[in-house]
Amino acid sequence: MTFTIRPAVRGKIGLLFGIAGASGSGKTFSALTLAEGIKGDGGKIAVIDTEAGRALHYAPKPGDKADPSKGTFDFLHLDFPAPFTPQRYIEAIQAAEQAGATVIVIDSMSHEWDGEGGCSDMAEQAAIAAATDRNGTFHAWKVESMTAPSWKKPKQAHKRMMARLIQTRTHLIFCLRAQEKIKFEKVVDEKTGKAKTEIRHLGFMPICEKSFMFELSGSMTMHPETPGEPRYDLPRKLNHELQAIFSAGERITFDKGIRLRHWAETGEDRPPVDHDAENARDLVEAIQDADQEKLQRITSNPKTIQFRKYLSENRTDLAERVDLAVQAALDGFSSEDDDGEIAA
Incomplete structure (x- = not known):
């Protein structure tokens, strides 16, 4: 294999942008607001909806026109029921692209990891199958020893999905659920000198594969107390240019979507698809x-x-x-x- 070395030149990218948050943090509305700015003239938004049609709350009523300033958007809707395997996410994205979408909102991406048929479910089912003998008898004591090998195929499926996402030319915005995490820690009481257990609050953490948010072009987490605002005290991946767009304490706006598109599309054209x-x-x-x-x-x-x-x-x-x-x-x-x- 030969290697090609040339001067580095900034190139255009297909956005992979993540917005995580608990219920009420404004992640879906923020994602659609960004998408409205990203799509530009002649662009098209598609929403891949794993939430039983909840994205349709942001669609205009029959006979009305979409008005983003009033919380309604013009978008294609793809209903995505279980199973939420990594491969089906790729197929859904490809279907949205074929329908003409230039920016796609995936709501929610958390199901790929923690939903019915997602990676965690795939691993659990594999462990149960491995703990079941040829006569169909299930041996619960075997499940724990089967847990590690049962993750081989789900992890491979996730890696394949990520490889395809990274190569996409369409702008993708991922909404992810987040839940509050706590950690039990043993500490020594200064007064008594005895060990005790304390609960440490880690804040809201995205529900996804542990490195997913950091493999994206950019990502942020929102909090229900400050809906629609990126929180710098929660998990995020924002370089200095993205921090200039998404300042802490500022709500997501249409203008930020325009600036995000400009950031992604500044540079030389990408080589044609191989x-x-x-x-x-x-x-x-x-x-x-x-x-x-x-x-x-x-x-x-x-x-x-x-x-x-x-x-x-x-x-x-x-x-x-x-x-x-x-x-x-x-x-x-x-x-x-x-x-x-x-x-x-």
């Missing part, structure tokens, strides 16, 4: 997820054979990734008999 790389990535993931029978079908499919031949002649770097994925899968099936052989 469709070969995207297709190779999809093939590698299909190979990684396949059982032996499915892998046989994938590798013997004429389209797959033709695509791998094209890669070997034109994109050797991608061809190598596919070859390695196939070999890794074959190694995993090494216990199979010769009748189940799969051609690499």
